Amino acid sequence: MTDNEGLYxxxxxxxxxxxxxxxxxxxxxxAALLNLSGLPQYIGNYPADNMKKEFPFMHVGKIQQAFWDMxxxxxxxxxxxxxxxxxxxxxxxxxxxxxxxxRAAMRIGSLERRISVGLSFxxxxxxxxxxxxxxxxxxxxxxxxxITACPMCTGRTSDAPVCHLAVGVLQAALENFxxxxxxxxxxxxxxxxxxxxxxxIIIEKKPMS
Numbered sequence: 001m002t003d004n005e006g007l008y009x010x011x012x013x014x015x016x017x018x019x020x021x022x023x024x025x026x027x028x029x030x031a032a033l034l035n036l037s038g039l040p041q042y043i044g045n046y047p048a049d050n051m052k053k054e055f056p057f058m059h060v061g062k063i064q065q066a067f068w069d070m071x072x073x074x075x076x077x078x079x080x081x082x083x084x085x086x087x088x089x090x091x092x093x094x095x096x097x098x099x100x101x102x103r104a105a106m107r108i109g110s111l112e113r114r115i116s117v118g119l120s121f122x123x124x125x126x127x128x129x130x131x132x133x134x135x136x137x138x139x140x141x142x143x144x145x146x147i148t149a150c151p152m153c154t155g156r157t158s159d160a161p162v163c164h165l166a167v168g169v170l171q172a173a174l175e176n177f178x179x180x181x182x183x184x185x186x187x188x189x190x191x192x193x194x195x196x197x198x199x200x201i202i203i204e205k206k207p208m209s
Contacts (some may be wrong), residue, residue, distance in 0.1 A: 002192060004057040004154045006129035011047035014055045014063075017165075018046050020086040025081070037066040051129060061154030064162060077164045084168020085175075099176075112205055115178050119143055119203075122173055141206065146168060146200035153192040161188035163199050170201065182207045 021031045031043045039059055067076040102121050108114070116138060123134040123145070133149040140205050145166070152163050167186050174184055185208055190200035 004061075004131075004149060004151070005056040005150060006038075007151070008053040009055045009057065009130050009132070009151055010053050011055050012049055012051055012053040013130070015047045015049055016062065017063075018042065020021060020082055023057070024083065024085070032065065033066050033070060035180050036069055037062040037064065040208060053129075053131060056152040057149075057151035057180065058132065060151035061156050064118065064165060065156055068162070072090065073160065080164035081168040083170035084165040084170075086168075105116050111179060111182070115174065115203075116143065116177065118178060137206075143203040143205065145201040145203065147201070148149060148197075150192050153199065156193040157195075158191065158193040160192035160194070161199070162193045163188045163191055165203060166199075166201060170203065174203075184208065 003081060017028060021033065025033070027044075034040055034043050037059075039062060052076045056169050058065060064076075064080065067080055070076075071079055102118060102125075109117075116136075123136050127209070128131050131149060132147065132151055137144045137146070139142050147163065149164065150163065152165050169188050183203040186201060187204075188199065188201045190196040190198060192199055
C-alpha cells in the first residue's frame with residue numbers, strides 16, 4: 001500500500017469517470033459511492049473540466065475502494081471494467097487531437113504492429129498529462145502494461161489485483177483504435193495493492209476465439 005502523496009490526475013479524467021458512473025448507477029448511486037468514499041465534497045460538484053493536475057491519487061483509490069465495498073470484489077471488477085471502458089469512450093471527444101493522432105499511428109502495418117504502436121502512444125500520453133507512470137514491453141505472445149505509480153492502488157491493500165479500471169480503458173482503447181471485430185484477453189497479474197513493486201496487466205497477442 002502507498003499513499004502516493006503529491007501525485008495527481010488531471011481534473012477531467014475523474015470528472016469523466018464520475019459522469020460515466022452516473023450514467024450507469026444514476027445520481028443517487030454516485031452520491032452513495034462518494035459518501036462511502038469519504039468524499040462528499042464531490043456530490044453535485046464534480047472536478048473541473050480542465051487538464052490541471054489537481055485530483056489526488058488518494059481520492060481515486062478511495063473511490064475505487066468504495067466500488068469494492070458497495071458491490072463486492074466480483075461486482076466491483078465487472079463495474080470497474082465497464083466504467084473504465086465508458087470513461088475512455090466518453091472522453092474521446094475531450095481529447096480529439098489525441099484520438100486523431102492515435103488512430104493515425106495505428107493505421108500502418110499488421111494488427112499486432114498497430115497495437116504495439118498504439119499502446120506505446122497511450123503510455124506516453126498517460127505519462128505526459130498525469131502523474132500515473134506506465135511503460136510497455138512485449139514478447140512473442142504478450143504485451144505487458146506496467147504501472148509503477150498507480151492511482152487505483154493508492155491507500156489500498158488487497159489479495160487480488162484491483163486495477164480493473166485500467167483493464168476497461170485498455171479494452172476500449174483496443175476496440176476504438178485497433179479493431180472492433182477482434183477481442184483480446186486482458187488480465188491483471190501484479191498489483192501494488194497486493195504488495196508488488198508495480199502493477200502488470202497482460203494483453204495476450206492471440207485473439208480470443
